[in-house]
Amino acid sequence: MDAISDEVLNIEGCRLTRFIGEKFGQEARSQQERRPEFKRREEYSGDDAAQTLEEAKMDYGITPTKLEFEIPTKASFTLGNEGGIVMNKGDAEFFFNDIVIDMAVSRVAEMNEQIQSSKLDVIEKEGVEVFEKQSLEIKLNNGLDYEDADDLITSLKEEDFYPYNTSAEKGSLLLTSRVIDEENGGMFSLTTDGRQMSVLPKHGSSFDSVMRFYRFVVENFDSNAHLIEA
Numbered sequence: 001m002d003a004i005s006d007e008v009l010n011i012e013g014c015r016l017t018r019f020i021g022e023k024f025g026q027e028a029r030s031q032q033e034r035r036p037e038f039k040r041r042e043e044y045s046g047d048d049a050a051q052t053l054e055e056a057k058m059d060y061g062i063t064p065t066k067l068e069f070e071i072p073t074k075a076s077f078t079l080g081n082e083g084g085i086v087m088n089k090g091d092a093e094f095f096f097n098d099i100v101i102d103m104a105v106s107r108v109a110e111m112n113e114q115i116q117s118s119k120l121d122v123i124e125k126e127g128v129e130v131f132e133k134q135s136l137e138i139k140l141n142n143g144l145d146y147e148d149a150d151d152l153i154t155s156l157k158e159e160d161f162y163p164y165n166t167s168a169e170k171g172s173l174l175l176t177s178r179v180i181d182e183e184n185g186g187m188f189s190l191t192t193d194g195r196q197m198s199v200l201p202k203h204g205s206s207f208d209s210v211m212r213f214y215r216f217v218v219e220n221f222d223s224n225a226h227l228i229e230a
Helices: 002-010 047-060 093-117 148-160 208-220
Strands: 013-024 040-045 063-071 075-082 085-090 119-125 128-134 136-139 161-171 174-181 188-191 194-201 225-227
Touching: 002 013, 002 063, 002 075, 002 093, 013 047, 075 093, 085 093, 093 161, 136 208, 148 161, 148 174, 148 208, 174 208, 188 208, 194 208
Parallel strands: none
Antiparallel strands: 013 040, 013 063, 063 075, 075 085, 119 128, 136 194, 136 225, 161 174, 174 188, 188 194
């Protein structure tokens, strides 16, 4: 949403008119965040919605879940964190071509391609079956330390991920675990040093669990976590 929002707001005359956001988890999102132990929900409408959202992110750890934009004489539309993008009024051709296709779909397609490329397959090489693997790498902006390990495991369970064979070592953090997605039956291995997470799906698992895990990280631990090349 941040990437699409930044691109949309670069359109001449475009402005953010309304947002809904939530504070997920209990970790501070910034050094200046106030009372990070509380979950929050905020809804705001106004000409300064863009500035207010940035303040809400810094001061209260808010992650946007719905954004409403207006481009004068062109369109007004809503972007949601479930993937929905809805035109409220305006030029349907402009909205579909310039917003949906050129901005939203292209951004989502790029991320989906990267997530779907994570795999653990068995291939035949020179007559011998070997593993071909490609992990998904998630870079954390707000690093985790050893004391965060229990919070990570507890939060995973609350979101219907079941971690097992978990090992955490002191230092900054070195945690390894296998994780079952109880929502759709997927399985993946997780390794993190507190600054980066490596996620490797089990052979035969779909990418849906990896996508859900990435969303879990963004909503619960680091709203600025982003994908990097393995």
